[in-house]
Amino acid sequence: MKNALDHAALERAVQDVHHAGMPGLFAEVRDGDQVWRGAAGFADLATGSPVTPDMRHRVGSITKTFTAAAVLQQVESRRIALDAPIGRYLPEHAPAGGRGEAITVRMLLNHTSGLAEYLPYAYPSLKGYPVLSETGPSSLDEHRFTRFDPIELIEKGVNAPAVGAPGTTPGVYSNTNYLLLVRLLEEVTGSTAERYITRCVIERAGLRETELPSGPYVNGPHSRLYEAWSGMIDPPRDYSVYDMSWVGPSASLISTASDLNRFYGMLLAGQIVSPSSLVEMQRTVPVVSQEGKTIDYGLGLHPMTAPGQGTFWGHGGTVWGGGTLAMTRADGTRQMAVAVNLQRWNGLDSSGRPEPHPIDEALAHLYRLAMYG
Template sequence: MGVTAPATGAPGGTPGVYSNTHYLLLGELLERVTGTTAERYITRNVIERAGLRDTELPTGPHVDGPHSRIYESWFGMIDPPRDYSVYDMSWVGPAASLTSTVTDLNRFYAMLLAGEIVSPSSLAQMQRTVRIASQEGRTIDYGLGLHPMEGADQGAFWGHGGTVWGGGALAMIRADGTRQMAVAVNLQRWNKLDSSGRPGPLPSTRHSRRSTAWRCTADQRECVRYARPPGSARRIGRPP
């Protein structure tokens, strides 16, 4: 589907456009060069080499071991949010099917910037950036699987984020390796679309006395919406 879509610009033009299709093509290239699947090569040469104990590229819809459930709101159009905890992401291949933990993500980025995953020259290539349009519609600097971010009074960080149906993660590490963080969320696109069809700002409780959230049973058959004034929680309704 990606290669049959209309071109977004001339090859090499700026800004470029971020797309998972690029990573699918890289996976195909990796298989041609190594003679094995991208999943096997990444598992052997990255995941196992880095000692990532809870990271894998699943071959089916289930995630092994304890894990959080994930829910998709799709800008309020899926109400209540749908449970995507059991979902086969193999259709995107190595572009977005990897599962991990924040502990493993922090370990990976610390080793990457320390030169323990790729050589210093390869890391320098990863950090050589060009301007691209991100999936959020912003123009950012982007390298080879890395992009720089600025932390408040903390200087430059390197990392990456991503989302799938219901789940998302962001991991970053300061350029000098002294600070890092990884965040995972289990509800996606809970903001609304504005009149132009673009995602609006995320709901904030800073200017509101009340926020709401859905609490769902594991099988998604029963969901209850809770209002949350400061310091309390009470049930205010049940969807049909």
């Protein structure tokens, strides 16, 4: 079978990522009824405890697929219209100057609203974000236990200079969009977004190790999360204990590799949202990512393709110190979820651009092997 799981090759690939400089990583790959789970390296550099494939992990913006699915469920219930202006639902949070009537729910979901990222305004040392050479990591420590008010974060993003006109492509990836969607969910459901997403997405998918946290700790077995901030934090510092109210239900989810594969498999099978909603989620536009790359982006989903291998759908996510990528082939037959416990490992060259690092090539090889065999 062309894409059958090669357990030995996958094991070598995760070990290669560790030997390239990643403290620890773990993964699950599925092909039909076949399942491979593997891990390499350390969950805690101080104690030497190993990572294991079943560990819980902060999965960052993978949360956006869960939030988008919750919004699409409300579209199916006719409480939300995808192409209705956000000002219709949230007049008190809508941008001024007529943009509240120009920005639609769809534009929030696919990052074409033109709304700026609030993060540099909430974290003063990140003023130049996402250009890391123009930032510093001091705010990460200052806000480790800060309990942010999501309304204040929304206001910072809405009132910041726009990064584009509503509906213009390429769009620009912005967490402000998804904080507004969280507020929209609360407005139309009469529930907190955390409670609604838990009941109607997480529990609907039968995910037993997935939750939106209410405090700064990760419950259950998990890894430390080491942040290097492109060499500005040396040695990398552990940020596994962190109040995630700075992103809330746009990027705070805790999950496992197994739960993520289960979720994306069910989503692409039309078991979380309807097939017609899934079609909308897979309708893509060009969007500039936080890394400055232009990618195709749908409604909380983005594709990855390789010639002759079909299209995979999923999402990536980062938090301070942690990263995750989960992708599932469109027909649901092949799945991958990979979690790593170091972020921003690349140093910066004299012009401020990330320098190549052996981890990059090793991770890319693992992703190719996991998805395409």
